[in-house]
Amino acid sequence: MKLITAVIKPHRLDEVKDALQAFGVHGLTLTEASGYGRQRGHTEVYRGAEYTVDLVPKIRIEVLVEDADAEELMDIVVKAARTGKIGDGKVWAVPVDDAVRVRTGERGPDAL
Amino acid sequence: MPPGILTLAADKVTLSPANTGFMLICSALVMIMTPGLAFFYGGMVRVKSVLNMLMMSFISLGIVTILWVLYGFGLAFGTDSGGFIGWNGNFAGLSGIGLTELWGTSTIPVYVFAVFQLMFAVITPALISGALADRVKFTAWALFIALWVTIVYFPVAHWVWGEGGWLFELKVIDFAGGTAVHINAGAAALGVLLVVGKRIGFKKDPMRPHSLPLVMLGAGLLWFGWFGFNAGSWLGNDDGIGAVAFVNTQVATAAAMLGWLAYEKLRHGSFTTLGAASGAVAGLVAITPACGAVSPLGAIAVGAIAGVLCGMAVNLKYKFGYDDSLDVIGVHLVGGVVGSLLIGLFATGGVQSKAKGLFYGGGFEQLGRQAVGVVCVLLYSLVVSYVLAKAIDLVMGFRVGEDEEVAGIDQAAHAETAYDFAGAGGGTVGRRGPALGEAQTKKVEA
Numbered sequence: 036m037k038l039i040t041a042v043i044k045p046h047r048l049d050e051v052k053d054a055l056q057a058f059g060v061h062g063l064t065l066t067e068a069s070g071y072g073r074q075r076g077h078t079e080v081y082r083g084a085e086y087t088v089d090l091v092p093k094i095r096i097e098v099l100v101e102d103a104d105a106e107e108l109m110d111i112v113v114k115a116a117r118t119g120k121i122g123d124g125k126v127w128a129v130p131v132d133d134a135v136r137v138r139t140g141e142r143g144p145d146a147l
Numbered sequence: 148m149p150p151g152i153l154t155l156a157a158d159k160v161t162l163s164p165a166n167t168g169f170m171l172i173c174s175a176l177v178m179i180m181t182p183g184l185a186f187f188y189g190g191m192v193r194v195k196s197v198l199n200m201l202m203m204s205f206i207s208l209g210i211v212t213i214l215w216v217l218y219g220f221g222l223a224f225g226t227d228s229g230g231f232i233g234w235n236g237n238f239a240g241l242s243g244i245g246l247t248e249l250w251g252t253s254t255i256p257v258y259v260f261a262v263f264q265l266m267f268a269v270i271t272p273a274l275i276s277g278a279l280a281d282r283v284k285f286t287a288w289a290l291f292i293a294l295w296v297t298i299v300y301f302p303v304a305h306w307v308w309g310e311g312g313w314l315f316e317l318k319v320i321d322f323a324g325g326t327a328v329h330i331n332a333g334a335a336a337l338g339v340l341l342v343v344g345k346r347i348g349f350k351k352d353p354m355r356p357h358s359l360p361l362v363m364l365g366a367g368l369l370w371f372g373w374f375g376f377n378a379g380s381w382l383g384n385d386d387g388i389g390a391v392a393f394v395n396t397q398v399a400t401a402a403a404m405l406g407w408l409a410y411e412k413l414r415h416g417s418f419t420t421l422g423a424a425s426g427a428v429a430g431l432v433a434i435t436p437a438c439g440a441v442s443p444l445g446a447i448a449v450g451a452i453a454g455v456l457c458g459m460a461v462n463l464k465y466k467f468g469y470d471d472s473l474d475v476i477g478v479h480l481v482g483g484v485v486g487s488l489l490i491g492l493f494a495t496g497g498v499q500s501k502a503k504g505l506f507y508g509g510g511f512e513q514l515g516r517q518a519v520g521v522v523c524v525l526l527y528s529l530v531v532s533y534v535l536a537k538a539i540d541l542v543m544g545f546r547v548g549e550d551e552e553v554a555g556i557d558q559a560a561h562a563e564t565a566y567d568f569a570g571a572g573g574g575t576v577g578r579r580g581p582a583l584g585e586a587q588t589k590k591v592e593a
Contacts, residue, residue: 079355080415082425082474083462086353 036131037105041096043116043124054115066095074121163254166383176375177266183368188277190361195555196281197565203276211269222301227311253382277473278336285560287545319520323380325436325487326524333480334525338532345470359420366424373431377438395438399450403430406454429457432482437490439499453485491517
């Protein structure tokens with residue numbers, strides 16, 4: 036199994052969610068996050084005083100998938116989240132040893 | 148303000164129910180400016196001291212109201228003595244005034260005039276507080292207000308508006324408070340600042356406004372209340388001058404907002420909310436002395452000039468290194484000076500006063516008078532405010548301790564915080580907290 040984590044722009048959330056559902060992903064976890072990448076944050080101006088705000092709002096989506104689906108799902112997320120502008124985010128996958136469905140006790144891929 | 152004399156003006160002047168009603172409404176409008184100012188300032192400070200900022204304005208409603216009734220009205224508007232101060236025993240405690248006794252040659256009762264002027268006295272020291280955000284002791288501030296209105300505001304109001312006041316006699320035009328209110332408060336802010344010093348972290352830590360919607364709400368309330376401030380200052384509208392003041396107030400404020408925003412767009416690249424609110428207030432300040440003396444076109448000029456100049460002035464604090472936290476000097480002192488001096492250029496001679504400005508063929512005479520008013524009030528307020536603040540600092544300390552300042556004054560001075568960020572359930576989500584009421588019960592038992 037793999038855990039796919041995507042940090043994306045908040046306004047692309049609906050597109051990513053729809054794309055995951057269309058692929059057949061049953062569930063996901065969503066967190067409001069903040070951070071910055073290469074572009075850093077943005078500048079705000081108050082009566083001429085400039086403040087650099089490093090951390091900008093992001094959405095973090097986590098999905099557990101089977102190994103075979105991981106590659107394709109990452110592509111789907113990237114396609115749905117992309118605007119072409121700076122700050123679009125990142126997607127990565129890490130191996131997961133095991134998973135348990137809390138209600139039934141099913142383990143591994145059955146728990147997904 | 149029209150001239151006021153203390154004897155009953157019996158000759159044909161009678162109480163006007165229309166003007167009396169109008170002036171009571173105007174008084175209420177001026178009252179709302181102080182809470183408006185509280186929100187205007189409150190939104191601009193950080194979360195940890197917003198309540199203190201609100202309280203610094205609100206407390207003026209308490210302290211100044213009582214002092215005004217006890218002796219303030221008498222000092223400001225009693226019988227003149229030497230051009231510098233007034234007194235009238237009947238005004239002490241507002242105890243010797245007849246219900247229908249009229250104010251001077253006006254058509255409104257003395258009581259109405261007294262309460263209208265009270266609202267001016269309330270907001271003026273509150274204006275100063277913006278320069279001192281986040282760092283002064285509430286008790287020291289309360290004491291400062293009481294002393295400052297007594298030694299600075301009441302006399303200056305007498306100079307400018309009192310029959311026999313020396314600036315009044317000099318024919319300095321201040322329709323609704325450019326010198327007595329705004330220059331006075333702005334100069335006082337500078338005086339106190341020199342004693343109190345900068346906030347910890349000034350120019351290093353981000354000190355962004357915590358709520359621009361509050362700032363906009365406050366600016367909106369100020370704009371609304373300012374119609375009472377300006378249009379009411381003719382004490383009635385029998386001759387249409389109050390209406391001119393009303394129109395000029397609206398026009399100049401609009402022009403100033405646009406002027407500030409244009410400057411900001413050119414200089415910093417954005418039309419900001421804070422810029423719109425600040426520009427509007429700068430315009431209100433600048434038109435205050437001039438709104439009875441200029442035409443609506445003149446008011447556009449006054450507003451636009453004030454908007455741009457005040458927008459430029461707020462950067463001075465970074466250049467000179469003084470921490471005028473919310474730009475009381477940049478907006479109120481500079482705006483007041485600009486408006487007062489522009490009367491010397493734009494006065495038409497056909498409205499409040501026969502005096503004509505430079506652009507209307509009046510030469511430099513009125514400009515010179517205005518400059519005398521500006522400089523004298525500025526210097527008096529600056530010096531006396533500095534001395535007062537220094538005295539308070541020596542006796543009890545004007546500033547809060549470093550730890551309180553860093554943690555925020557709200558909790559230390561008021562035992563409250565403005566916002567509950569603990570989320571749903573008041574911070575007990577995911578863990579079992581004490582049952583509601585348990586803490587209070589324990590306290591009672593102890």
